[in-house]
Amino acid sequence: MTVKKVTFKSFGVDLLGNLYLPENFDESKRYKAIVGASPFPQVKEQVLATYGPEMAKRGFVFLGFDYLGMGDSPSLPGEFKQSRYMFRLLENTWDAVSYLGTLPYVEEILGLGICQGGSIISSAAVTDHRIKKIATVSGMMAADAFQWTDKNIVNQMIATANASTQKIYETGEPDFTAPFGLNDEQSKEEYVALSPFPEAGDSYDYYGRDGVKGPKTVANFTNLHIGDQAMQSLFSLCEHYADKIVQPTLVIYGTNASTAICSTAFIDKLTNDPTVLGLPEFGHVDFYYKPEAVKVSADAVAEFFNQ
Template identity: 25%
Template sequence: MEAKHTLQKNTESTIDHSLKNTDTNVQKVHFQSDGLTLVGHLYTPDNFDQSKKYPAVITGGSLTSVKEQMAGTYARKLAEQGFVALAFDYRNYGESEGQPRQYEDPQLKLKDLQAATTYLLALPFVDHVGALGVCTSGGNVAYLAAEDDRIKAVATVAAWLPDENTLPLLYGSQENLDELRRKGQEAKKKFASTGETDIILAYHNEDQSASHVGPMEYYMDNNRGGGVAEWKNELAVMSWEAWLDFDPMSKAKNITIPFMMVHSDGSALPDNAKSFYNDLQGEKELVWSDGYHFDYYDQPAQVNAAVEKVSTFFADKLK
């Protein structure tokens, strides 16, 4: 059987001022979500003044990604445009706590995004908060936009927006989906009884055991995402049920806050992106650009064009 496709409250927080970046100020920060310590990088603008108020944006990236990848890329560039920006590791990934490792659950990611919102709003120099999601986190921030009225605006870039109608096409058949769910259930039982986590590759160009099989150059290239030391090309098998239940398309009709989408014909599920946009209930803007899905992770032409659009959007909506 082959599985492949294309593409709570925060009561404690700390800031470690030892981490700096030559391009912009960046500090390692810690905050709580469900009693777990999450780790992030907080980017601040040049000439940052803690006595002033700034709009803030949470950034997130693709499935299994860490803050040193696309989340950090966009956070740094947003800081250069005058925003406070937080790129963080969701629970179970990177430097953040959480077991099992590499376990994907959109509902838990929603809790972590809400915890990040709480963290930012508690900072004396933050005014309003928005969120930006790249790829999978585009769907994750759709959950956030639909359920947390503290978020004032959201943008997505090359968002991954699956639904139950597209899953059989992505994974070959309903029978394949049923088999993946069965494997996920078995792995979950194994973890509960033994504490052992079954792991598969998250991405590969050819290996059919990986969760995502196809042209995965961003992850296979050590000069791109594959070379980020903090990232692991791993997915917990017990993620299958939660991952296949991921349904950001259903959230659009409940989103009434300002929403910008940056997408392209070469990005994941372009027809779903258009349908999602049509279902949004509030003020909205669709930026249909060019380039391939992975270009929006790290290629200057697509990233800079996206940042130009979303920074103008956030500057207007987060004031």
């Protein structure tokens, strides 16, 4: 496997990515290419750096990249890093598809989204039929939290985000916050004691200060984000437009994960006869990095994309 550093234009700036190429890659041949969509709040060195090599080993070209304002990709002039806005993520994804379409060795473009990436790739595919098939893993396609959590909590999130938006506008300075209550300094014990999320320990094991892909391990990653995030992340097309998706769709999720409803609510609205792989033995975060879960999902994605 070879990893090639690449850039492509989106919103007039260069987004940075890694292009994973199969063993014995030959530019004169034609390959199926996958555009990867990452979980919130990740950068390309995290889940995409897990699935990139796995899909390359299975014969695919795989593009993992940093969205606008994330990781190694710049923010727009006058804006701030760590601003992950849903509609910009879709346009970044469309531009990633356009970039793959310029490569002479790409014969077909496919989409793979993990966690929030499931929402991104599903939403992007509604009107981008250059993406021929899509697959989601631990997908948060019901990104509208009103569907799966207490409305009072959501409205509190919105109120906090509204205040942050006003502060940013008035001061011209970023207002950083920890969207899930996890910062870059907490111990696991501190975070789990404070967190209301049932899988807080699993999340910490991945994202926390001492996690396998936390800020000490991934230099361009932080758990902090611009405080207006809730005004952006609650928007998603895919759960409302699921019946408009025409591409063959694979949905992989842990049936006992607290986020399972974000896959099942999406599945229920699909009209394209989706392929569904529900696995009770794996939790949401297991599919990010645990070898046994990644192997199952990568094998299933490869088989589906090769059909």
